[in-house]
Structures are given as structure tokens and as C-alpha cells.
Amino acid sequence: MRPLPFALLGLGLLAGCASQPHDPSGTWINQAAIAAASRGGPLREALLAYGPNLEWRLDPQRQRASYSNGYEQDEGRLVSLDEQRLRVDFYGDYQEFLDLDGDELVQAASGTWPEQRFVRAPAAAADHVPAGGRFERALYDAYLGGTWRIAEGLGEGGLVLFHSDGRVEGLPGAQRYALCLAGDCAAMSGEFDSLWLQLGEQGQAWLFERDGERMGIFAALNRAQADEMPDYHKGPRRWLLQRD
Structure with missing residues (x-):
């Protein structure tokens, strides 16, 4: 298996799929996990409840x-x-079995x-999106789509937009x-759930808590030693966002 990067940024869309009822060609996404996440609770909890796999890509012509x-992807025959x-x-x-059940x-x-x-x-126009990108784009739109207002923190009163391609506007x-x-x-x-925020070439991890239409973003305090994997814990809250 090959690890995917933490941030699948700069996403496009995969080419349109065939419409035949028994043609499995194309990209399939775990919509149940997206629906569970969109209710506004913990993100990874929702993904694990209906996953852990998030996207399949099938190409019968190439078998x-x-x-x-x-995080990982694997390809088979x-x-x-x-x-x-x-x-x-x-x-x-190692084998997996897939069935077409209606849609x-x-x-x-x-x-x-x-x-x-x-x-x-x-169906979409562009291709060459990274593995998992179609799911991620749909998740971003459902989980963070819409207009958020900074209720507390730097930029208080401003509006924030999280785009499904990984861009964010209005968050200082x-x-x-x-x-x-x-x-x-x-x-x-x-x-904790975490996200990566980046400005130019500089970026860092943050922790967040989602409760319905409110989301707190907290500093990620690393308790690990310099030669250990980071061990993040919740620090001071930097922003409180409210979705309008």
C-alpha cells in the first residue's frame, strides 16, 4: 500500500462515468460517511462508523x-x-467482493x-484527481460548505468560506x-479531529471541535519529545466559527 499525503489539496474532478445500470466503471464514494459527517459531529468518528474505505475506482476495460x-490506497485486478x-x-x-445493488x-x-x-x-469534466479526491471534495462541500462567521477570535465578525478544492477565504x-x-x-x-492550515509555504496542524453549526479551532500543543512522533493536545481556542 502507498500512503497518501496528509493534505490532498488542489483537487480537480474525475472524468464522467458510464450510465449503463450494470456498468461499474468510474468512481464510487461513501455517501453514508459524508451524510453522517454533515450532521455536524466529530468527523473521524463519522468516517469510521461507515467506512473505513471512502472511495472505489473501477476500470473494467483495464481490469x-x-x-x-x-490515507492509503491499494490497487488490484x-x-x-x-x-x-x-x-x-x-x-x-487478498480479495474483496463488490456487488451492484441498484444505484x-x-x-x-x-x-x-x-x-x-x-x-x-x-459526472465531471476534469480528470487526474488524486486517489480519494472525489470523496474528499464531496466531504468538504457537505461538512464545511456555506458561509461561516468568526464569532470569536482574530478577525471577529468576518466571514469565512471553505471551498471544496481546499481553498479558504476570510480566515486570517x-x-x-x-x-x-x-x-x-x-x-x-x-x-481530536485535526486540520492543516497553510499560508504560502508555511502551514501547521490545528485541532477542531464541531458541534452542529459551531466549530472551535484550537492550537495543537505537541507533548512529544523532539525525536518522537508529534502528540497533539488541545491548546487555547484561536477561533470560534458559526455557520449562518
Whole structure:
């Protein structure tokens, strides 16, 4: 498996998908995880409840399939068992089974994962988006879309816009952002959700707490030694945002 970077920034959109009812081609995203996150609670808790896999990409013509869990991706050989059932063979004699169930792609429960359901990502014009990018773009739009007001903190009273391509407007000291979905950044922040804020070439991790239409962003205090993996804990609150 190949680790994905903490921030999948600068996202585009993948090419449009085929519309045949039994054609699995294209990108499928875990809409249930997005819906759970959009209710405004802890982010990684919602992703784990309906994941951990977040996106599948299927290419029957090349007999290739890959999935992303927000941190890692793996690619295998796609085998059609019948009109609605597929098998993905991965390196090391590891397999996953996928079924077309109406408008959904169902990843069968296994010894590794629970059953997970995916919907086809909307057709789009651009391609070459990183693995997991279609899911991430949809998540950003659902979880942080709309207009936020700075209720407390630097820039109080100003409006903040989080764009689905990773740009942020109105948050002092930041031009881009990325939510931590899984992997090292999750291990570093323990029980807390985290995000990356960047201005130019400079950036840093922050912790955040989401409660409905309110979101607090806190300094991430590192309690680890210099030669250890960072161990972030919640520091002073820098901003309190309220979604209008």
C-alpha cells in the first residue's frame, strides 16, 4: 500500500462515468460517511462508523480497481463474476467482493471490513484527481460548505468560506486547508479531529471541535519529545466559527 499525503489539496474532478445500470466503471464514494459527517459531529468518528474505505475506482476495460481510505490506497485486478458481482484480487492473495445493488456499489463484509456502500460520484469534466479526491471534495462541500462567521477570535465578525478544492477565504493567516481523515495525522491528534492550515509555504496542524453549526479551532500543543512522533493536545481556542 502507498500512503497518501496528509493534505490532498488542489483537487480537480474525475472524468464522467458510464450510465449503463450494470456498468461499474468510474468512481464510487461513501455517501453514508459524508451524510453522517454533515450532521455536524466529530468527523473521524463519522468516517469510521461507515467506512473505513471512502472511495472505489473501477476500470473494467483495464481490469483494474483501487480503493482509498483517506490515507492509503491499494490497487488490484478486477474480475467480473457475473452481471452484478465483482471480485478484486490484491497482491498477497487478498480479495474483496463488490456487488451492484441498484444505484449502489456494495463492498461485502469480510474478516477485515464491515459491509460498506458507495454511490457513483457525479459526472465531471476534469480528470487526474488524486486517489480519494472525489470523496474528499464531496466531504468538504457537505461538512464545511456555506458561509461561516468568526464569532470569536482574530478577525471577529468576518466571514469565512471553505471551498471544496481546499481553498479558504476570510480566515486570517490561511489560504488553504485540509481535513485529517486517517493515518499519521489522526494518530498524532488522538481523540481530536485535526486540520492543516497553510499560508504560502508555511502551514501547521490545528485541532477542531464541531458541534452542529459551531466549530472551535484550537492550537495543537505537541507533548512529544523532539525525536518522537508529534502528540497533539488541545491548546487555547484561536477561533470560534458559526455557520449562518
